[in-house]
Amino acid sequence: xxxxxxxxxxxxxxxxxxxxxxxxxxxxxxxxxxxxxxxxxxxxxxxxxxxxxxxxxxxxxxxxxxxxxxxxxxxxxxxxxxxxxxxxxxxxxxxxxxxxxxxxxxxxxxxxx
Amino acid sequence: xxxxxxxxxxxxxxxxxxxxxxxxxxxxxxxxxxxxxxxxxxxxxxxxxxxxxxxxxxxxxxxxxxxxxxxxxxxxxxxxxxxxxxxxxxxxxxxxxxxxxxxxxxxxx
Numbered sequence: 001x002x003x004x005x006x007x008x009x010x011x012x013x014x015x016x017x018x019x020x021x022x023x024x025x026x027x028x029x030x031x032x033x034x035x036x037x038x039x040x041x042x043x044x045x046x047x048x049x050x051x052x053x054x055x056x057x058x059x060x061x062x063x064x065x066x067x068x069x070x071x072x073x074x075x076x077x078x079x080x081x082x083x084x085x086x087x088x089x090x091x092x093x094x095x096x097x098x099x100x101x102x103x104x105x106x107x108x109x110x111x112x113x
Numbered sequence: 114x115x116x117x118x119x120x121x122x123x124x125x126x127x128x129x130x131x132x133x134x135x136x137x138x139x140x141x142x143x144x145x146x147x148x149x150x151x152x153x154x155x156x157x158x159x160x161x162x163x164x165x166x167x168x169x170x171x172x173x174x175x176x177x178x179x180x181x182x183x184x185x186x187x188x189x190x191x192x193x194x195x196x197x198x199x200x201x202x203x204x205x206x207x208x209x210x211x212x213x214x215x216x217x218x219x220x221x222x
Contacts, residue, residue: 033209043202043212056208091157098208099145104157 002026004105006092012111013082021077021108025094032075033095033102034067038088046090049075050098082112115140119203119213126193126220134188134216136177136203144205146170146179146186151215152199160188160201193220 005024013019025032034046045059049069060066064082069075079086089109093102119136126132138146148160148170161170166181175190186203198220203213 035210035212042214043204043210045209045211048209050208059209093210099206101159101162102206102210103159104149106156 004092004094004103006090006105006108008108009106010109010111012113014113015084016081018078018080019082019110021079021090021110023075023077023092023094023105025073025075025092026103027073028096029094029103030072030097031095031100031102032069033093034075034077035091035093036088037091037107041088043091046077079110082110084112086110087112115144115205115207115211117203117205117211117213119201119216121214122200122217124216124218126218128195128220128222129192130220132188132190132193132197132218134201134203134218136186136188136213138184138186138203138205140184140205140207140211142207143181144207146177147204147206147210148175148177148186148188149202149204149212150199151202157202193218195220195222 007022030051032049048056064080067077089107091107092105095102116139145164147162149157150160161172163170163179169178200215204210
């Protein structure tokens, strides 16, 4: 079946602009996660959605970052007023439920000029 | 908080050499442990996992044993191939994954 998909695959933006990154999880997976992979920080957890529960936002680095998950499926990660340090690969993953194996998408490479 | 420490790379080996990549963790309780692999230009893939103490995960000739007493999950392979060149990430899981920094493996013919 289809895996986790993300779009766009690459995004180049100017400092100060807003960006939206999209994730389509595996059908039927109730849990969805966003991670960030950067040279300096490695792989970092950002935010986690589980079913209809309030998301775990404990990994978001600043209030410029937000995410939503509509209808328990597709998720959008929004970064407002982008900064150069936001440049990274943003990874989405989904799983059948909490604490189960996570399947990763190919990522969106964000470059902030 | 939870954390994962893995050996820094790059690890450079000749084909058919023995591989060990060390991984230790700090966590409350007993998380599940994972090794993920990222081949050049590709996304993260699960390599193997272990969900409880003394479990051994294995896949593609790679093995790792969950050692509670040493809080370790070292990755081993008896004979590496050029195609194993990649970045390897150790991770622990409660509700979300906590990753190590990654170890690059370079295998030469």
